[in-house]
Amino acid sequence: MKKYLVAGLLVWMPLAVTLWVLLWLLGVMDGMFLWLLSISEKVLPLGAGDIIEQLRRIPGMGVIVMVAVLVGTGVFVANIFGxxxxxxxxxxxxxxxIVKSIYSSVKQVSDTLFSSNGNAFREAVLVQFPHAGAWTIAFVTGRPSGEVAGHLATEHVSLYVPTTPNPTSGYFLLVPRSSVQPLKMSVDEALKYIISMGVVSPPAPAVPAHTTLPAPPGEADPNRVG
Structure with missing residues (x-):
């Protein structure tokens, strides 16, 4: 009985959490939309009250407006005037x-994560941390530059070592490139491995089949029969 209960939880729990997160996001977007409608109702002429009331009754309108605003903003800032x-x-x-410290920090993080020209979280690697002999998974975020690079004698890489099960917190390291072992797993697979605390391991990379090389001239082939 316990075995089947655990199997059922493994099937339904990811779906339930996904639906809960989606519903929460929809609620936040609709709440922001209703808040904007309330402000618009006080600013716009009285004749616009009926239109605002009709928009308020449309379910999911906040999501549509949010997507339209994001796309419109992206189109606007893509040209020279934007x-x-x-x-x-x-x-x-x-x-x-006060705003500049918060805004600049968030902007730097968002530019690093979403920039198409950067190397943030593009590669999962193995690194010895927190001491020699102990290995953990890290993500390459780039290469040191500026004053920091001037103090490093050899080639180094910038690494982010996430914690488990919450990968949003972690450690920032500068380690020699030679001390890092690249992994073939994708970033998504590495994140799943970290969040699950090693329970959900990614599949092993395919190993090419062994091929028998032909024997040099003048030597007998040991694999030949007869």
Whole structure:
């Protein structure tokens, strides 16, 4: 009985958690949309109240509006005028005392994670941590540059070592490239391995079949029969 109960939990738990997260995101987006509608209702003319009330009754409208805003923003900042406007916006936020520290930190992280030109989390590797002889999985985030690179005699790589089961916290390391062992598993497979604390292991890479090389001229082939 216990065996079947655990098997059922393994089937339904990922689906239940996925649905819960999706419903939570939908609720957050709809809540933001309703909040914007409430503000618009106070600013717009009285004749727009009926339209706002109809929009409020449409389920999932917040998701549609959020996606439209994100796509529209991406299209806007893709041209020269949008880039100029974005630079002015950055300068404005960097002049506000408290906001600039939060905004700059979040922007640096988002630029690192979502930049198509960066190397963040593009490769999973093995590294000895926290001491020699103990190995853990890490992700290559780039290469040292600037003043830091000037103090390093050999080629180093920047690594992020996540904790388990919460990979959003971890350690930042600068280690020699020769001390890192690349892995063939993808970043997603490595994250699953870390979050599951080693329970969900990725499949082993395919090993090519053994091929018998022909014997040199003048020597008998040991695999030949008769």
């Amino acid at each position: 880039q100029w406007w974005l630079r002015q916006w950055d300068r404005l936020l960097h002049r506000i005392p």
